[in-house]
Each structure stands twice: as structure tokens, then as C-alpha cells.
Amino acid sequence: MESHSEKQKHHHHHILPTRTALMIGGTLLFLTFVTVWIAGVDLGRLNFVVAMAVATTKATLVALFFMNLYNDRKENSVIFATSFVFLAIFFVLTSMDLFFRGKVVVDPKLMTASQSGSKLAQPWISTPELVAKGKEIFSVQCVACHGVDGQGNGPAAAALVPAPRNFHSDQGWKNGRKPTLVFKTLKEGLAPSAMASYASLPADDRWALSHYVVSLGPTAALADTPEDFKKAGVNPNQAGGGSEAVVATIPVEFALDQMEVKPVESERNPHLYAPHEARWLERGAPESRAAQIYSESCVECHNSKGEGGISILRGSVIVRALNAGSEGMKSQEAFNRWVIQGLPGNLMPGFGQYSSSELRDLYRYVQGMTAGHSVD
Amino acid sequence: MSNGETALKHHHAHHFASADDEFEASKQGMWIFLVTEVLMFGGLFVAYGILKGLYPEMVHEAHKLLAVKMGAINTVVLITSSLTMALAVSSTQKGQRDRAIVYLVMTFLFACCFLVVKYFEYSAKFHHGLLPGANFTNEELKDPKSALFFSLYFMMTGLHGIHVLIGMGVIAWVLRRTIRGEFGPNFYTPVELVGFYWHFVDLVWIYLFPLLYLVG
Numbered sequence: 001m002e003s004h005s006e007k008q009k010h011h012h013h014h015i016l017p018t019r020t021a022l023m024i025g026g027t028l029l030f031l032t033f034v035t036v037w038i039a040g041v042d043l044g045r046l047n048f049v050v051a052m053a054v055a056t057t058k059a060t061l062v063a064l065f066f067m068n069l070y071n072d073r074k075e076n077s078v079i080f081a082t083s084f085v086f087l088a089i090f091f092v093l094t095s096m097d098l099f100f101r102g103k104v105v106v107d108p109k110l111m112t113a114s115q116s117g118s119k120l121a122q123p124w125i126s127t128p129e130l131v132a133k134g135k136e137i138f139s140v141q142c143v144a145c146h147g148v149d150g151q152g153n154g155p156a157a158a159a160l161v162p163a164p165r166n167f168h169s170d171q172g173w174k175n176g177r178k179p180t181l182v183f184k185t186l187k188e189g190l191a192p193s194a195m196a197s198y199a200s201l202p203a204d205d206r207w208a209l210s211h212y213v214v215s216l217g218p219t220a221a222l223a224d225t226p227e228d229f230k231k232a233g234v235n236p237n238q239a240g241g242g243s244e245a246v247v248a249t250i251p252v253e254f255a256l257d258q259m260e261v262k263p264v265e266s267e268r269n270p271h272l273y274a275p276h277e278a279r280w281l282e283r284g285a286p287e288s289r290a291a292q293i294y295s296e297s298c299v300e301c302h303n304s305k306g307e308g309g310i311s312i313l314r315g316s317v318i319v320r321a322l323n324a325g326s327e328g329m330k331s332q333e334a335f336n337r338w339v340i341q342g343l344p345g346n347l348m349p350g351f352g353q354y355s356s357s358e359l360r361d362l363y364r365y366v367q368g369m370t371a372g373h374s375v376d
Numbered sequence: 377m378s379n380g381e382t383a384l385k386h387h388h389a390h391h392f393a394s395a396d397d398e399f400e401a402s403k404q405g406m407w408i409f410l411v412t413e414v415l416m417f418g419g420l421f422v423a424y425g426i427l428k429g430l431y432p433e434m435v436h437e438a439h440k441l442l443a444v445k446m447g448a449i450n451t452v453v454l455i456t457s458s459l460t461m462a463l464a465v466s467s468t469q470k471g472q473r474d475r476a477i478v479y480l481v482m483t484f485l486f487a488c489c490f491l492v493v494k495y496f497e498y499s500a501k502f503h504h505g506l507l508p509g510a511n512f513t514n515e516e517l518k519d520p521k522s523a524l525f526f527s528l529y530f531m532m533t534g535l536h537g538i539h540v541l542i543g544m545g546v547i548a549w550v551l552r553r554t555i556r557g558e559f560g561p562n563f564y565t566p567v568e569l570v571g572f573y574w575h576f577v578d579l580v581w582i583y584l585f586p587l588l589y590l591v592g
């Protein structure tokens with residue numbers, strides 16, 4: 001016995017006293033009843049917080065006393081705690097990507113809008129409305145590089161050489177700080193810098209942006225000279241400055257430019273639908289079975305109007321519009337084949353579960369949708 | 377106290393300076409193993425977080441089909457088994473072999489009990505067509521994504537159930553060695569480490585139960 005207790009002292013082995021063990025066990029059971037009881041009371045979001053707090057308390061008790069971390073060497077606690085640090089990193093990074101990434105929203109109409117010139121008679125003349133509109137677009141399209149205030153200090157600016165322009169300064173302008181010249185910058189970009197062409201934006205939006213950018217400067221902009229108009233490809237004698245040449249844009253890039261930053265408010269899976277899809281789905285259960293099938297199975301890729309675009313779930317695929325010209329819309333048979341077989345890979349899954357009458361209704365529904373009686 | 381001598385027979389491996397070093401190293405090894413376990417279950421918990429974040433209503437509707445009562449009974453069973461395991465370890469440390477045997481047997485029986493309850497729960501789920509994948513035939517749940525919740529439910533509780541089974545195996549193993557009188561105040565590393573493993577199984581369940589059954 002003597003040698004035993006000596007050894008024990010030497011070992012520093014801690015023995016959990018039975019009384020402590022029973023107390024911890026009792027507390028754990030008590031907390032279990034508490035958590036079950038509280039779950040029955042509706043506290044809204046708090047229920048989750050409470051349940052996790054109770055679980056964490058229980059887990060801590062188990063780790064500290066049953067697993068003896070309380071009396072163990074500290075490095076073992078550090079080792080164990082590290083796993084939770086990494087778990088937290090795993091969780092936080094994953095949720096940031098999933099829940100806070102801007103939505104990819106493509107409105108096919110935008111892509112053609114730049115082909116027609118401005119709708120205003122003299123868009124190069126600044127108005128408060130244009131500046132306000134420009135500010136709005138700026139806050140979505142440009143802040144990443146130019147910063148919220150246009151000081152050239154957005155989050156992406158640090159990595160850029162040359163740095164994004166500070167619009168509050170007169171210095172360093174390459175094209176120049178006049179509405180027409182900014183308009184030119186936006187149309188052509190400033191190759192080879194990170195300043196890309198924004199020709200895919202409608203001309204009116206670009207004019208609005210130009211006036212906003214100029215309005216930020218330290219001095220009033222100088223008047224546009226005939227040379228400036230010429231450089232910008234704008235004809236001041238024609239309403240709207242004349243029509244612009246059609247600019248070909250690659251849809252994927254275009255879509256990425258359209259990254260929507262505004263959070264989407266919607267009850268139903270707000271994270272998975274673009275605003276107009278969400279609104280459409282929100283109107284409640286669509287009346288007909290065909291509409292129901294479409295909203296369940298097709299809307300995620302083909303959008304609520306059959307226009308396609310970039311699927312929000314599968315950002316890499318661009319789906320063409322379903323219209324009379326589509327191979328798969330030529331006949332009921334072709335349609336059935338498309339829908340049942342799908343496409344290889346994960347482009348479009350096959351839908352074998354629908355009956356032929358359901359497919360008939362669905363075909364008519366899609367036809368109706370794209371023939372102008374659009375659902376939205 | 378008779379097993380004191382048997383325990384003294386334990387010789388530490390030659391690459392350790394002392395039995396104490398060996399004990400500390402084994403324990404640290406176990407903690408590192410438990411870290412990998414946290415990360416393995418962690419993946420599933422992150423998946424759960426994503427599912428709940430993306431489809432809160434679906435998860436809420438689906439979780440109502442789980443039997444809270446059975447889950448709660450199992451929580452009590454598992455916590456009590458953790459207690460008996462802790463007592464088995466301290467009895468061994470004190471050289472009370474007979475008590476240690478009783479506690480280990482109790483722990484083992486609680487584990488059986490847990491699995492029996494799980495068996496009833498699982499059969500009810502099978503019966504309601506809540507199996508994952510193509511076998512999901514439940515008509516009650518309107519949201520077609522509900523199958524995802526049950527896939528995760530089976531993955532999480534299934535992986536945990538496998539841990540319970542393995543736990544029973546190692547408990548049976550230390551029980552046998554305890555009966556043979558191989559452990560005592562001077563050497564009880566396997567009992568303690570099996571204890572860690574078992575408490576970890578309890579830890580996972582402590583989170584699984586509220587997440588799946590209660591708050592959904």
C-alpha cells in the first residue's frame with residue numbers, strides 16, 4: 001500500500017471521486033430534461049441557441065470531468081480544442097460561400113440593350129436624376145474596385161496595378177474626367193488594366209455612371225469639346241448621341257458582371273432563386289398541374305419565363321431560351337424526348353416520372369409561356 | 377487489492393523511459409485520434425448546417441417525423457452509460473476490480489439498450505418510406521427535398537451507431553481483461569482510453585439529439 005500511494009503521487013494520476021461523477025451525471029440528465037422541455041416552448045430562433053448552449057454545457061462537462069481534461073495535462077486540452085477551431089473554420093468558410101455569395105442573375109433583355117443608343121435626347125447633360133441613378137448602379141458594379149465613395153480604395157483595389165482611379169482627385173486620369181470621356185472609358189475599358197469594358201450595360205446606365213463619377217470630383221468638369229464627342233463615338237447632333245455599334249459580349253462574362261449584390265428577400269429558399277423567380281414562386285402554389293411541375297422541376301434552370309440564362313444552382317451552364325426555334329419545342333415528340341432523356345452530365349436531368357398527359361400539359365404550358373403570355 | 381500484483385507485471389515498452397511516459401503518450405495518442413473523429417463527424421455537422429440554412433422549412437417539417445421520446449430515452453441511456461464508464465475507470469484506478477466489472481457490464485448493457493431503441497426507431501422510419509435515395513417513398517412530406525434530411529439523418533445516426541457498436545466491442549475487450557485481473561492502480565491505460573472513446577460517443581450524441589430531434 002505504502003509504495004502504491006507513493007507511486008500515485010509520483011504519477012499525478014487523478015482519480016475522479018465517485019461523488020463528483022454522480023453529480024456530473026445528475027447534472028447531465030437534468031440538462032437533458034431542460035433541453036427537451038425548452039424545445040417544446042416556442043421561442044423562435046432562440047430555441048436553437050438555447051439547445052446549442054445546453055448541448056455545449058453538457059459536452060464541456062463530459063470533456064472536463066468524465067474525460068478528465070480538467071486535471072489532465074493542458075496540452076491535451078489544446079489538442080482537443082484545436083479540432084473545434086478547424087471545425088469552426090470549415091463551417092464559417094462554407095457558409096460564407098453558400099449564404100453570402102452574390103446571386104448570379106441574368107436577364108437576357110439586358111444583353112441587347114446596349115445595341116440601341118440612349119433613350120434620352122441629350123444624355124451627356126448631367127441631371128440630378130442621372131447622377132442618382134448612376135450612384136445606384138455604381139454601388140453594385142464598381143465599388144469592389146473603386147470603393148464605396150469612389151476613392152479607389154475598394155476591397156479588390158489592394159491587388160491591382162495600376163490602382164483603380166480615385167474619383168475625388170484631378171490626377172492620373174487617362175481618358176479624362178468629363179462625362180463623354182468617362183463614357184468612353186466605360187464603353188472600351190482601359191486595357192490592359194483591370195478596368196474592363198462595361199459596354200454590356202445599357203447606354204443610359206453608362207451615361208448615368210459617367211455623370212455620377214464626374215460629380216465626385218473636386219471641381220466641376222470642363223465642358224465637352226467636339227473632340228471629346230468624337231473620341232467617345234457620340235454624335236451630339238443626333239438624339240441620344242446616335243446608335244452605337246453592336247458590341248459582342250461573352251454571355252458568361254456578362255453574367256458574372258451582373259452578379260447581384262443585394263440580398264434576396266423571399267420566404268421560399270431565398271438563397272436559390274433570383275428575385276423575380278422568388279417573387280413568382282411566392283405567389284403561392286401555381287394553379288395547374290403543369291405549372292406545378294414546371295415550378296418543381298424546370299424553373300431552376302429555365303427560369304420562370306422559359307428564357308433560360310445562367311442557372312443559379314449550376315453557375316457554369318447557360319441555358320438557352322425555350323421558344324419556337326428550340327429543337328426540343330418543335331413537336332410534342334421532340335419535347336418528350338428532351339424531357340425524359342435529359343442531357344448528359346448534370347446539364348439537364350431526365351424526368352421519367354411524368355405521365356404522357358402531364359407531358360402534354362407541360363408542353364402546352366411552356367409554349368404558352370414563351371409565346372408572350374409570360375407567367376410573370 | 378489482489379490485482380495490484382498482476383498490474384505490477386505490466387512492463388512498459390522499451391522505447392519509453394517509464395510506464396508513466398507510456399501512459400501519457402498513449403493518452404495523447406487517443407486525444408489525437410479523437411481530433412480526427414471530431415473532424416469526421418464535423419463534415420456531417422457542416423452538411424447539416426448547410427441543409428438547415430438552405431431549406432429551413434423543409435428541415436423543420438421533416439424533423440417532426442423523428443420520435444423525440446425515443447431520442448430522449450437514448451440520451452438518458454447514453455449519459456448514464458458514460459457515468460458508469462467513468463465509474464469503471466475510477467474503480468480500476470482504485471483497484472476495486474469487482475466494482476469495475478459491474479460498471480463495465482452496466483455500460484455494455486446500456487449500449488445494447490441504445491441500439492435496441494435505435495432499431496425500433498429505424499424500423500419505423502423504414503416503414504414510413506423515409507429511406508434515402510430511390511427508396512424514399514414517403515408521401516406525407518410535400519417538399520421533394522425532404523429525402524435529403526433523411527439521408528443526413530441516417531448518415532449521422534448511422535455513423536454514430538457504428539461507433540456505439542465499436543464501443544461495445546472495446547468495452548467487452550477491457551471487461552475480459554479486467555476479469556482476468558490485468559488492470560489495477562498501476563496499469564489501467566486501456567480502460568481509461570476505452571472510456572475516452574465511449575465519452576466521445578456520448579459527446580456526439582449530445583449534439584445529434586437536439587439538432588435532429590429537437591430544433592430541426
